[in-house]
Every structure is written in C-alpha cells, then in structure tokens.
Amino acid sequence: MTAKTFALVVICLAWALHRYVRIPRSLxxxxxxxxxxxxxxxxxxxxxxxxxxxxxxxxxxxxxxxxxxxxxxxxxxxxxxxxxxxxxxxxxxxxxxxxxxxxxxxxxxxxxxxxxxxxxxxxxxxxxxxxxxxxxxxxxxxxxxxxxxxxxxxxxxxxxxxxxxxxxxxLPLVALTTLQALESVTVSQSPTEAPRKRTILVQAGAGGVGSFAIQYAKHVLQMRVIATASSEKAEFLRSIGCDQVVDYRNEPFEEVVHNVDVVLDPVSWLYEDRTLASEVLRPGGHYLNIVGSDWAFSGTEQGNGPRSLWNWIKAKTFGPFKYSFVVVEPNGIQLQAVMDLLESATIRxxxxxxxxxxxxxxxxxxxxxxxxxxxxxxxxxxxxxxxxxxxxxxxx
Ligand SMILES: NC(=O)c1ccc[n+]([C@@H]2O[C@H](COP(=O)([O-])OP(=O)(O)OC[C@H]3O[C@@H](n4cnc5c(N)ncnc54)[C@H](OP(=O)(O)O)[C@@H]3O)[C@@H](O)[C@H]2O)c1
Incomplete structure (x- = not known):
C-alpha cells in the first residue's frame, strides 16, 4: 500500500468513526x-x-x-x-x-x-x-x-x-432508553411530510422498557401502538395505550404486523432476523435495536453480535430501512421531561x-x-x- 492510499484509508476510517460511532459519554x-x-x-x-x-x-x-x-x-x-x-x-x-x-x-x-x-x-x-x-x-x-x-x-x-x-x-433507565431510541425517529420526520398517524411495534411490551415505550409512543408521540406480549397481559397493555396486542406465544408477529414505521426491539437476539426478513417494517421504516439478550443465563448474552452489525452495515449502505443501535446514557434534561410527564399523569x-x-x-x-x-x-x-x-x- 502506498503512503497516499494509506492516508486515504485513515481519513475514510476517521470519517466513518466520527459519522457513525458515538463515543459513550459514560467515559x-x-x-x-x-x-x-x-x-x-x-x-x-x-x-x-x-x-x-x-x-x-x-x-x-x-x-x-x-x-x-x-x-x-x-x-x-x-x-x-x-x-x-x-x-x-x-x-x-x-x-x-x-x-x-x-x-x-x-x-x-x-x-x-x-x-x-x-x-x-x-x-x-x-x-x-x-x-x-x-x-x-x-x-x-x-x-x-x-x-x-x-x-x-x-x-x-x-x-x-x-x-x-x-x-x-x-423509570429513569427504561424511560431514557425510549426517549433516546425514539429521538432519532422524531428528528427524521420531514416537516413537509403530510400528517399521518405513524405506527410503532413495541416488542416485549409488558417489560420495563415496553411498558414505558407504549405509553410514550401513544400519549406523547400520538402514534398507533402494536405490542407483543403473552395473552394474559393483553388487557393490561390495552389499559396503558396499546391499540393491538400480538400474543407472541401463539401468533408469529411477522404474519400479522405489516408496514409499521418503527420497531422498538428489546428482544433483538430472537426477533431481529424475523423482522428484517419480513414485511413488518414499511420501506424507509426504522428498526431500533436496543441490544437485548436472553433473560436466562445462556452463555449467549451478547445477542446477535456480528449478525446485527452486518444488518446495520447493509441498512446503512443499501436500505431499504433505517437501522439504529441504542445504548442508553444518563441525561438529566431528558429525565426531567420524564418526571414532568409523571407529575402531569400523562404516563404512569x-x-x-x-x-x-x-x-x-x-x-x-x-x-x-x-x-x-x-x-x-x-x-x-x-x-x-x-x-x-x-x-x-x-x-x-
Ligand atoms: N441498549 C440499552 O440501552 C437497553 C436499555 C434497556 C434495556 N435493554 C435490554 O432490553 C431487554 C428488555 O429490557 P426490559 O427492562 O424491558 O426487560 P424485562 O422487564 O425483564 O422484560 C420482561 C418482559 O419481556 C417479555 N418477554 C419475554 N420474552 C418475550 C418474547 N419472546 N416476546 C415478547 N415479549 C417477551 C415478558 O413478557 P411475558 O411474561 O409475556 O413473556 C416480560 O413482560 C433486556 O435485554 C435489556 O438488557 C437495553
């Protein structure tokens, strides 16, 4: 490799790092x-x-x-x-x-x-x-x-x-995860786009993240909300704002959910491939991988790892949908917004x-x-x- 090519590679790598890889503020x-x-x-x-x-x-x-x-x-x-x-x-x-x-x-x-x-x-x-x-x-x-x-x-x-x-x-960690995940979706909405009720699929809707995300998407972002949960939790999910509940134990979600704008996925180690290989997301939709891994200690706690990275590169390069990894970070300003939503009883x-x-x-x-x-x-x-x-x- 000549010095010129080497310099070009270094510049490209530095640009890619700067453009796509956020250094965690935790450091x-x-x-x-x-x-x-x-x-x-x-x-x-x-x-x-x-x-x-x-x-x-x-x-x-x-x-x-x-x-x-x-x-x-x-x-x-x-x-x-x-x-x-x-x-x-x-x-x-x-x-x-x-x-x-x-x-x-x-x-x-x-x-x-x-x-x-x-x-x-x-x-x-x-x-x-x-x-x-x-x-x-x-x-x-x-x-x-x-x-x-x-x-x-x-x-x-x-x-x-x-x-x-x-x-x-x-609420702090699960609420900040939701706000930070949906932030990128909110800002990518074009002001010239015709108003339309957007739809989100929240996987594991009854969990810590899911139960906040359903309420935030419904009551703050005014979205239509679909979520997965076992059947005995369906009524509860409806009570916090879910429009449609998919019983994940009996109904493959990719057979009943199509063309949503956003998928928030805390079960990505199981659901990512099924989501991306189906018509769950509309073209141009946004897959939010919150890097979930198995609850049971299975030795595979890194989730999808290299497959997710490959999916991310493919989406960045070819589309047809957007793909983001979300790793939550503390943030007092966003947390104040969450505490104010609790105070006003907009969410619970x-x-x-x-x-x-x-x-x-x-x-x-x-x-x-x-x-x-x-x-x-x-x-x-x-x-x-x-x-x-x-x-x-x-x-x-
Ligand atoms: N990247 C980040 O910054 C970030 C932030 C927060 C969380 N996470 C990750 O996200 C995951 C979820 O976190 P959490 O706090 O929501 O966990 P959690 O509260 O423990 O989630 C439990 C819920 O998951 C549901 N569930 C289990 N298996 C499911 C399946 N196959 N399909 C649909 N729902 C299923 C359960 O419902 P049933 O009882 O009906 O099965 C239960 O209500 C974890 O892996 C966590 O580490 C990542």
Missing part, C-alpha cells in the same frame, strides 16, 4: 473516591456470578461528594437486566470495577450539594429536594442499591409533589413488585426469570417512599 464521568470515614448500607459484589454473590453490607464506604455532584439519600431504586448481565458475565474490571454496587436508577432526597453546582439554574437543587437520577452504567463501582449516591448534577431531575419516590425510581410508572433492600437477591431472581410486568423496585426507606398522591402502580 466522561469520573466516579467519586470512597470516603475515609463515612459509611452506609449497600449491596456489594466482589466477584461475578449468580445472585449468591450479592451481599448486604451495613458499613460500606460512602462516595465522597465532588464539587459538581449532589449527594442523595436513596429512598428507592429499581433494577434492570443490564445490572444482572454485568454481574453474571466476567466483564473487564475497567467496565465494572469491584467491589461493585449494582443498580442505576435512584430516587431520594438531596442531603448535600457540591460547591460547584450551579445554584442559579432555573430549578436549582437544594437540600431536602426530592430527586431522581440514572447513574452511569460503566466505569463506576457506585450503584443505586445503597443508602447514598453522589451523582453529577446534570444527571439529576426534580420529582414533583404528586409522584411517589417508588414511581420516580422505577408500572411497578410490578417491590422488595426491601435486604431482599435484593429475591428481587433479581424474580427479574431474571424474564416475565416481570413493568419494573421491580427496591424500597430502601419504607416510611417515605410511597408518599406522593399520584402513585398508580400496578401490583401483579
């Missing part, structure tokens, strides 16, 4: 050092494995508040599949430093505000405020299953008076079950079966967590 967040003296209750694991590696400690170190951070007394947190995937798999320690506190979703009360946090902002954070946040997923040993979290102020949102801290804790938090923090193993064992309806919440402080008059959680 920008620097986790706090542990405090020398202050301790807290926290769930920790020091090695990867099943739920037996989770231990509740009464005197784990607290995170040391940094100038740009807010220290939150956590009243409730919720759990997500990414927590147990990071725990079960031997991921490198720079991704999951140990001892690790699992969990990303918190709601609680501000107990300290760092000296560098902007107190002049429109809605400043003050001690005593009720807040929620999604914590960074990578790079940090600090997670949600603890009495305190120190979190960058720009990742935090206020929780309105009508919303319980249990409901606020249920679907909480399947709550567990005490001490019962964290049972909580994960329940979620890891893959049949939760909505979210599983850990209650850290029982007395205060249910206050807020707009609690509309579902109990299974």
């Amino acid at each position: 920008e967040w620097r986790p706090s050092p542990p405090s020398d003296s202050a301790t807290m209750k926290a769930v920790l694991y020091t090695e990867h494995g099943d739920t037996s590696v989770l231990r509740v400690h009464q005197d784990a170190p607290q995170p040391q508040l940094q100038p740009h951070q807010i220290l939150v007394h956590v009243y409730a947190s919720s759990i997500n599949p990414c927590d147990y995937k990071n725990r079960r798999n031997e991921v490198p320690s720079w991704v999951v430093p140990k001892p690790k506190i699992p969990g990303a979703d918190v709601a609680g009360v501000v107990v300290a505000v760092g000296s560098g946090v902007d107190v002049e902002r429109v809605r400043p954070f003050r001690v005593g405020d009720r807040v929620a946040a999604m914590l960074p997923l990578l790079h940090s040993r600090w997670g949600a299953a603890a009495s305190y979290v120190a979190v960058d102020a720009n990742l935090v949102a206020h929780v309105g008076p009508r919303v319980s801290l249990r409901d606020a804790a249920a 938090a679907v909480v399947d079950r709550t567990f005490a923090l001490d019962d964290v193993r049972e909580a994960y064992e329940y979620l890891e079966k893959g049949h939760a309806t909505g979210k599983v919440v850990l209650v850290h402080e029982k007395e205060e967590v249910e206050s807020g008059s707009a609690t509309v959680a579902e109990e299974s």
Whole structure:
C-alpha cells in the first residue's frame, strides 16, 4: 500500500468513526473516591456470578461528594437486566470495577450539594429536594442499591409533589432508553411530510422498557401502538395505550404486523432476523435495536453480535430501512421531561413488585426469570417512599 492510499484509508476510517460511532459519554464521568470515614448500607459484589454473590453490607464506604455532584439519600431504586448481565458475565474490571454496587436508577432526597453546582439554574437543587437520577452504567463501582449516591448534577431531575419516590425510581433507565431510541425517529420526520398517524411495534411490551415505550409512543408521540406480549397481559397493555396486542406465544408477529414505521426491539437476539426478513417494517421504516439478550443465563448474552452489525452495515449502505443501535446514557434534561410527564399523569410508572433492600437477591431472581410486568423496585426507606398522591402502580 502506498503512503497516499494509506492516508486515504485513515481519513475514510476517521470519517466513518466520527459519522457513525458515538463515543459513550459514560467515559466522561469520573466516579467519586470512597470516603475515609463515612459509611452506609449497600449491596456489594466482589466477584461475578449468580445472585449468591450479592451481599448486604451495613458499613460500606460512602462516595465522597465532588464539587459538581449532589449527594442523595436513596429512598428507592429499581433494577434492570443490564445490572444482572454485568454481574453474571466476567466483564473487564475497567467496565465494572469491584467491589461493585449494582443498580442505576435512584430516587431520594438531596442531603448535600457540591460547591460547584450551579445554584442559579432555573430549578436549582437544594437540600431536602426530592430527586431522581440514572447513574452511569460503566466505569463506576457506585450503584443505586445503597443508602447514598453522589451523582453529577446534570444527571439529576426534580420529582414533583404528586409522584411517589417508588414511581420516580422505577423509570429513569427504561424511560431514557425510549426517549433516546425514539429521538432519532422524531428528528427524521420531514416537516413537509403530510400528517399521518405513524405506527410503532413495541416488542416485549409488558417489560420495563415496553411498558414505558407504549405509553410514550401513544400519549406523547400520538402514534398507533402494536405490542407483543403473552395473552394474559393483553388487557393490561390495552389499559396503558396499546391499540393491538400480538400474543407472541401463539401468533408469529411477522404474519400479522405489516408496514409499521418503527420497531422498538428489546428482544433483538430472537426477533431481529424475523423482522428484517419480513414485511413488518414499511420501506424507509426504522428498526431500533436496543441490544437485548436472553433473560436466562445462556452463555449467549451478547445477542446477535456480528449478525446485527452486518444488518446495520447493509441498512446503512443499501436500505431499504433505517437501522439504529441504542445504548442508553444518563441525561438529566431528558429525565426531567420524564418526571414532568409523571407529575402531569400523562404516563404512569408500572411497578410490578417491590422488595426491601435486604431482599435484593429475591428481587433479581424474580427479574431474571424474564416475565416481570413493568419494573421491580427496591424500597430502601419504607416510611417515605410511597408518599406522593399520584402513585398508580400496578401490583401483579
Ligand atoms: N441498549 C440499552 O440501552 C437497553 C436499555 C434497556 C434495556 N435493554 C435490554 O432490553 C431487554 C428488555 O429490557 P426490559 O427492562 O424491558 O426487560 P424485562 O422487564 O425483564 O422484560 C420482561 C418482559 O419481556 C417479555 N418477554 C419475554 N420474552 C418475550 C418474547 N419472546 N416476546 C415478547 N415479549 C417477551 C415478558 O413478557 P411475558 O411474561 O409475556 O413473556 C416480560 O413482560 C433486556 O435485554 C435489556 O438488557 C437495553
């Protein structure tokens, strides 16, 4: 290869990287050092494995508040599949430093505000405020299953008076996943396009992501919503805004769903090929792969991997549809929009079950079966967590 060709290849690669590969913002967040003296209750694991590696400690170190951070007394947190995937798999320690506190979703009360946090902002954070946040997923040993979290102020949102801290804790990660996935769809809508009700297929509609995405697509984006679920959950899905439910156990979705504008797919390891090889998406439609993998520990937790990458390259090169990978990132501005939707009761938090923090193993064992309806919440402080008059959680 001549020097000229080499330079051309480097320039093309740099352009492709810049154009298509977003460096995760998680790499920008620097986790706090542990405090020398202050301790807290926290769930920790020091090695990867099943739920037996989770231990509740009464005197784990607290995170040391940094100038740009807010220290939150956590009243409730919720759990997500990414927590147990990071725990079960031997991921490198720079991704999951140990001892690790699992969990990303918190709601609680501000107990300290760092000296560098902007107190002049429109809605400043003050001690005593009720807040929620999604914590960074990578790079940090600090997670949600603890009495305190120190979190960058720009990742935090206020929780309105009508919303319980249990409901606020249920939503951050799944809601941000939905907003970030549908953002690309929303912005690609041409202003000159004739108004038309667009249709979305939400796979795994009864799950944490699905139960939020159905409501957001229906009540905020005004879309027609189709979702997959087992038959006993159909009525529930209709109650949160679903127009059509496909019983995935008895009815192949690709035989009954055609020409939708968007597919949001948390079951991509099973459904991606079936979706792309059929007429589920209309030409020009948008496939959103949220990189789902099996709930059961099957050794194939990377989902479709190379096949997905190939599908993505094909779609980028030839069409006929758009294809995006979505990996959620914390975002305080988007989370505030979600908390405001909860406050106005435009959407509701679907909480399947709550567990005490001490019962964290049972909580994960329940979620890891893959049949939760909505979210599983850990209650850290029982007395205060249910206050807020707009609690509309579902109990299974
Ligand atoms: N990339 C990202 O940033 C991102 C963000 C969030 C989540 N995710 C991934 O997305 C996936 C889903 O997350 P989640 O929080 O929604 O999980 P979840 O709450 O555990 O989902 C459980 C739901 O999935 C349904 N389900 C199971 N198998 C199904 C199938 N074959 N077809 C249709 N529905 C099925 C179940 O319904 P039935 O009981 O009726 O079977 C249950 O209601 C996970 O793999 C997660 O890691 C990725």
